[in-house]
Amino acid sequence: MSSLQPAVAQLFLVRCNSRASVDKIFRLVLSPFIALSAIGFVLSVAAHLAAVAGSPIPFGKAVWALHIGIFVVWLPTILVSYRLTRGASRKDFWKIALIGCPKWMRTALYIVFGYGILNFAFFIATTAGHPQPKGDPPPQVVRGFSGHWMMFYGAAFATLYSASAIGYSGMDRKCPNGHSVGITAKFCEECGAPLEPSFVDR
Numbered sequence: 356m357s358s359l360q361p362a363v364a365q366l367f368l369v370r371c372n373s374r375a376s377v378d379k380i381f382r383l384v385l386s387p388f389i390a391l392s393a394i395g396f397v398l399s400v401a402a403h404l405a406a407v408a409g410s411p412i413p414f415g416k417a418v419w420a421l422h423i424g425i426f427v428v429w430l431p432t433i434l435v436s437y438r439l440t441r442g443a444s445r446k447d448f449w450k451i452a453l454i455g456c457p458k459w460m461r462t463a464l465y466i467v468f469g470y471g472i473l474n475f476a477f478f479i480a481t482t483a484g485h486p487q488p489k490g491d492p493p494p495q496v497v498r499g500f501s502g503h504w505m506m507f508y509g510a511a512f513a514t515l516y517s518a519s520a521i522g523y524s525g526m527d528r529k530c531p532n533g534h535s536v537g538i539t540a541k542f543c544e545e546c547g548a549p550l551e552p553s554f555v556d557r
């Protein structure tokens with residue numbers, strides 16, 4: 356395995372000799388996670404609507420697969436969001452992370468979050484003190500959890516979409532003197548050199 360690493364690294368370097376090909380590979384790596392987030396989001400909404408209507412979940416216990424799927428999409432989401440928001444202040448975290456998304460997507464995500472928080476409050480208020488159910492999850496439990504799934508899959512989709520739109524070269528901005536700079540910066544914080552237009556200005 357270890358002898359394979361230099362060969363793989365070399366191949367990677369040869370193929371990534373231009374920014375365009377780096378971006379191409381980056382988008383290729385992200386695309387299955389973006390697709391999975393989209394599928395997870397749609398299934399979460401379907402499970403949620405069924406639960407709100409009070410009908411039993413068509414796929415029974417398989418609904419918990421949505422729970423597992425979150426971990427699959429959340430890891431790359433965390434990685435790219437830290438990269439995207441490097442140098443940004445904490446309060447601007449989502450604003451910067453979602454900067455590659457169209458405005459409607461950001462608005463939709465904020466609505467999903469607002470709804471998810473209300474749904475969680477409703478879940479706590481209606482299920483507190485009830486005994487642990489056996490067998491298939493009852494609609495009120497699926498209703499509670501699916502609100503969270505919608506938030507996680509929605510946030511994963513939007514963040515990964517944003518990173519894909521900005522591209523690796525857009526996330527890995529450097530000043531003319533080689534210092535790392537944030538994706539929205541106009542000047543280098545270390546040397547003050549003016550920077551080329553970022554994704555945001557294009």
Ligand SMILES: [Zn+2]
Nearest residue numbers: 530534543546
């Ligand atoms: Zn600099």
